[in-house]
Amino acid sequence: MGIISVENTDRLYWLGRYTERVYTTIKVFESRFDSMIDIDDLEYEKFCESQDIPNIYKSKEDFVARYCFSLEDENSIISNLMRAYDNAIVLREEIGSESLSYIQLAVYAMNQASLGRSPLIGLQHVTDNIAAFWGMTDDDIEESSIRNMIRVGKLVERIDLYSRLKVFPERIRKETRRLTNRIDKSTMRYDHKRMAHVNYLVQLDDLPYETLTDEIEKLVGDEL
Amino acid sequence: MTTYADIFSKKERVEDMEIYAGSGAVNEQLARYGVKFGIYKNNEFKEQLFPFDMIPRIIDKDEFTYLEKGLKQRVVALNCFINDIYGDKHIVRDGIIPEEFIYAGSGYLPQCDGIKPPKGIYAHIAGIDLVQAKDGDWYVLEDNLRIPSGASYPMIARMISRRSSPDLFTGKHVEDNRNYAAMLRRTMDHVNVGGHTVILTPGRYNAAYFEHSYLAEKTGAHLASGHELIVENDHLYFIDYSGRKERVGAVYRRISDEYLDPMTFRKDSVIGIPHIFDIYRKGNVALINAPGNGVADDKGIYYFVPKMVKYYLEEEPILQNAPTYLPYYKEDMKYVLENFDKLVLKDVAEAGGYGVVFGNKMTSEEKENFKTMLKNEPRRFIAQEVIDFLDIDIMEKHELLPRKADLRAFVLMGEEPMVWKSGLTRFSRNPDSFIVNSSQGGGFKDTWVLSQ
Numbered sequence: 001m002g003i004i005s006v007e008n009t010d011r012l013y014w015l016g017r018y019t020e021r022v023y024t025t026i027k028v029f030e031s032r033f034d035s036m037i038d039i040d041d042l043e044y045e046k047f048c049e050s051q052d053i054p055n056i057y058k059s060k061e062d063f064v065a066r067y068c069f070s071l072e073d074e075n076s077i078i079s080n081l082m083r084a085y086d087n088a089i090v091l092r093e094e095i096g097s098e099s100l101s102y103i104q105l106a107v108y109a110m111n112q113a114s115l116g117r118s119p120l121i122g123l124q125h126v127t128d129n130i131a132a133f134w135g136m137t138d139d140d141i142e143e144s145s146i147r148n149m150i151r152v153g154k155l156v157e158r159i160d161l162y163s164r165l166k167v168f169p170e171r172i173r174k175e176t177r178r179l180t181n182r183i184d185k186s187t188m189r190y191d192h193k194r195m196a197h198v199n200y201l202v203q204l205d206d207l208p209y210e211t212l213t214d215e216i217e218k219l220v221g222d223e224l
Numbered sequence: 225m226t227t228y229a230d231i232f233s234k235k236e237r238v239e240d241m242e243i244y245a246g247s248g249a250v251n252e253q254l255a256r257y258g259v260k261f262g263i264y265k266n267n268e269f270k271e272q273l274f275p276f277d278m279i280p281r282i283i284d285k286d287e288f289t290y291l292e293k294g295l296k297q298r299v300v301a302l303n304c305f306i307n308d309i310y311g312d313k314h315i316v317r318d319g320i321i322p323e324e325f326i327y328a329g330s331g332y333l334p335q336c337d338g339i340k341p342p343k344g345i346y347a348h349i350a351g352i353d354l355v356q357a358k359d360g361d362w363y364v365l366e367d368n369l370r371i372p373s374g375a376s377y378p379m380i381a382r383m384i385s386r387r388s389s390p391d392l393f394t395g396k397h398v399e400d401n402r403n404y405a406a407m408l409r410r411t412m413d414h415v416n417v418g419g420h421t422v423i424l425t426p427g428r429y430n431a432a433y434f435e436h437s438y439l440a441e442k443t444g445a446h447l448a449s450g451h452e453l454i455v456e457n458d459h460l461y462f463i464d465y466s467g468r469k470e471r472v473g474a475v476y477r478r479i480s481d482e483y484l485d486p487m488t489f490r491k492d493s494v495i496g497i498p499h500i501f502d503i504y505r506k507g508n509v510a511l512i513n514a515p516g517n518g519v520a521d522d523k524g525i526y527y528f529v530p531k532m533v534k535y536y537l538e539e540e541p542i543l544q545n546a547p548t549y550l551p552y553y554k555e556d557m558k559y560v561l562e563n564f565d566k567l568v569l570k571d572v573a574e575a576g577g578y579g580v581v582f583g584n585k586m587t588s589e590e591k592e593n594f595k596t597m598l599k600n601e602p603r604r605f606i607a608q609e610v611i612d613f614l615d616i617d618i619m620e621k622h623e624l625l626p627r628k629a630d631l632r633a634f635v636l637m638g639e640e641p642m643v644w645k646s647g648l649t650r651f652s653r654n655p656d657s658f659i660v661n662s663s664q665g666g667g668f669k670d671t672w673v674l675s676q
Contacts, residue, residue: 003420005452009465089258090428092437093447101256108255187466 008094009149009188011087013220015095016153018084019103023130024161025051025077026123029068033120036060050165051075068123069114078110081126094146095137102133148186155179156216159198163212169202172212176202190220249388250278259380262431269429275667276381277618278389281631281649288645288673291354291362294542295633296641297533299350302367302520303637304536306346309519310336320535321528325552328603329525330573331518333481335488339505339516342415346514349411349476350635351648355546356614363546363611365630367526369517371478374648374668375404375634376435379442381670382646399673401646404634405442411636412445412474415510419471420462421445422453426479426495436478445476455499460509474510475500481515523572523606524550547609551602560607561595567607568658569594580659582610613658618651618667627651628658631671647671 028047035043044063048055053075057063066073073079088095088103106129113122134154141147155178162172176198183190194215201212251273260271283291308315309326316323326332351372353365382401386393412421423445425436440447446462453472454461461469477484483493488501504511519525527548530541549556549567560567564583571579586594598605615626629651634644649669650660660666 003446003462003464003470005448005463006465007449007452090437093440097257097438097441100258104258105256 004094004146008091010221011091012094012146012149013153013156013188015084015087015091016150016155017157018080018087019130019133019150020154020157021080021161022077022084022106023127024158025080026127028161028165029077030120030123033064036064052164064119068119069110077123077126078114081106081110094141094143095150096140098140099133099136102129102136105129106133144185145187148182149188151182152179152186152188152190152220155182156219159216160213163207163209163216166209169207172207173202188220191218194219250276250384253384253388254381257380257384258434259377260434262429262433274377275653276377277651277667277669278385279617279619279624280385280670280672281616281629281647282672282674284674285676290542291633292643294362295352295635295643297537297539297542298352298364298367298529299347299635299637299641301533301536302350302369302529303345303347305532306369306514306517306520307340307344308536310339310346310516315532315535318535320531321525322552324603325522325524325528326519329519329522331516331520331522331525333516333518335501336514336516339514340507341504341514342417342507342510345415345637347517347520348415348512348514348637349408350637351632352635354543354631354633355611355629356631358612358614360614362543364526364529364543365546365611366523367521367529368632369521370513371480372632372634373432373435373478374632374650375408375644376438377668378646378648378670379404380438381668385670396672397675399645399675401644401671401673404644404646405439407636407638407642407644408439408476409443409445411638411642412443412476412510412512414638415512416474417508417510419460419473421474421476422448422462422472424448424450424453424475424477424479424497426450426483430478432478439476450479450495450497453497453500455497455503458503458506458508460497460500460503472509474512476512481518484511484515523570524552524603527606546611549607551598551605551607556607557598557602560598564591564595566610568610569598569605569607571605573604582658610658616649616651616669618653618669625655627653627655628660629669630660645673 032043032047041060044057044060045055056073057066066076068077070076071078071082085103085107088100092100106126109122109125109129113119113126116122137147137150155175159172159175159179162175180195180199183195198212198215198219201208201215254273254276259274261274262269262271305315309332315321316326347369349372351368351374353368354362355365356362378401423436423440425433425447427433427449430436437447448462452462454463454469456469460472460475462472463469479495482489484496485498485501486493486496487498489496500509501515503509526545527550530545533539533541549560551557551560567583569581569583573579581594583591613628613630616629617624618627629649632648632650634647636642636644649671650666651669652658652660653665653667
């Protein structure tokens with residue numbers, strides 16, 4: 001492995017987390033948006049509750065405008081995308097210009113989406129570019145530990161979001177298996193006991209979503 | 225002198241360029257790869273795309289051969305000069321350059337006295353700014369020996385242009401300029417004293433951060449910030465994520481001398497590396513470019529570069545300076561005051577297009593004030609004849625428009641001096657301006673050197 005600083009290790013991990021956060025929240029937003037078109041105007045309230053974010057929105061229109069595209073809303077999709085960008089832009093040497101370009105394109109796509117009247121069409125370009133980014137990191141980055149640091153961030157975020165959204169336990173089990181297989185390959189420091197505990201929790205018949213969220217949040221990083 | 229009109233048919237010049245520009249492909253690609261520079265406006269950092277014009281500057285083979293020879297000669301002489309100034313100072317003792325031009329300038333660093341950098345190279349990467357006059361003659365306007373930037377832009381522009389408009393290149397015999405990273409790597413490896421090579425960046429909010437990160441990627445060097453590097457036991461180390469210390473043998477630093485080491489230079493620097501200068505002095509790390517080079521690229525010293533060529537190399541200078549006057553000399557002061565309106569005056573301490581004023585653009589009051597300042601501080605300014613630059617066409621809103629442009633040529637000192645067969649052509653976007661700097665709204669072009 002080439003030399004890589006603690007700071008960049010952290011950035012790779014968070015790049016994985018933020019790209020996943022943008023990707024999954026767009027997917028969830030898509031399904032809620034569909035419901036808000038003509039079924040339930042207040043669907044966004046449930047969404048905020050499930051995401052554990054404050055409901056600061058005045059209407060479904062306000063929710064769509066701010067939650068998707070407002071940089072002043074720290075929970076917005078665009079704010080999370082910019083956090084991904086802020087991490088990626090200082091990782092050109094680690095991830096390469098080709099991979100980085102897809103994050104750049106996702107930012108342009110997001111800005112473009114904010115101008116249109118069909119947010120789902122615009123946001124689809126954002127998720128397309130994030131998917132291309134992940135594909136490119138797998139294909140283009142020679143250093144496996146770098147690839148794995150991004151993937152660990154992505155999987156941690158996915159399990160975190162899935163447990164907040166209380167998705168079917170089997171889906172969470174699948175992502176947990178993937179994380180367990182991946183985390184040692186990343187050479188990142190993490191809490192081994194906590195990883196074992198996460199594996200235990202996901203096997204329980206009555207999956208304790210909140211405990212799982214707490215545990216996965218503390219698996220890697222400052223909490224160690 | 226070859227222009228694009230000589231090698232492109234009229235149809236290509238207008239119709240194809242228009243299609244090329246109108247397709248949006250180039251801008252799309254530049255945006256995709258984040259070809260940007262940072263700028264501070266109202267204390268806020270903004271990234272903006274560097275405006276690119278797709279019509280290349282074209283230099284034919286013979287013309288470039290002449291430039292190449294002259295550039296090598298000039299940079300070799302400048303390196304001899306810096307070695308001499310921080311060594312035995314023969315050029316001062318022999319009365320070729322008055323000592324006040326050396327020691328009174330802010331570029332001279334007494335801390336560098338007596339230092340011999342690895343392989344005796346001070347200016348590893350030189351950016352020499354040239355302009356071509358309407359009669360075809362080239363003039364050197366400025367030598368940049370500290371941290372000349374800009375090579376990454378034509379590098380990536382070439383890659384993009386070849387993708388966007390392959391037909392433009394077919395049969396034109398253009399030298400490939402995508403070898404800059406390999407040349408830079410050879411230059412860095414040549415002076416590496418053992419260990420990794422890193423590019424030291426002040427960080428993402430530096431105007432040239434794109435270049436730092438792009439060159440790191442393309443050369444395979446490690447991009448590092450000051451806090452990731454540490455001096456211990458007289459050597460420089462990069463601390464990796466596991467706490468392991470990896471020896472560093474060469475640092476291509478993209479931060480200026482005064483911020484390099486808070487123990488030696490500015491104490492308030494938070495982007496430098498404490499004690500790096502001490503181990504550099506001991507020969508335990510190469511710094512690229514070496515500290516102290518400012519003594520040779522001061523605008524006041526520029527006047528003396530042709531004299532350096534004669535003094536150190538015993539050769540006639542191949543490249544000429546723009547006609548320059550030093551108000552420090554009485555006869556030059558008299559000439560400057562008498563011909564004020566036809567001269568451009570430059571503050572020797574400024575860079576980036578700042579501190580440049582044209583005599584004929586000042587009001588009567590401004591002129592009188594400036595003349596008083598000139599008399600009080602004659603060492604602070606140089607005056608130059610205004611060279612009528614050759615205009616180069618740019619494409620703007622489906623029209624070909626003439627604009628002033630310069631050329632930054634890059635000379636790298638490896639085992640042998642190497643001149644990059646390309647360069648950064650910067651142009652003014654304002655039809656009435658000679659100022660081409662990106663910080664002042666200028667754009668850039670690719671520079672084609674023909675191979676036959």
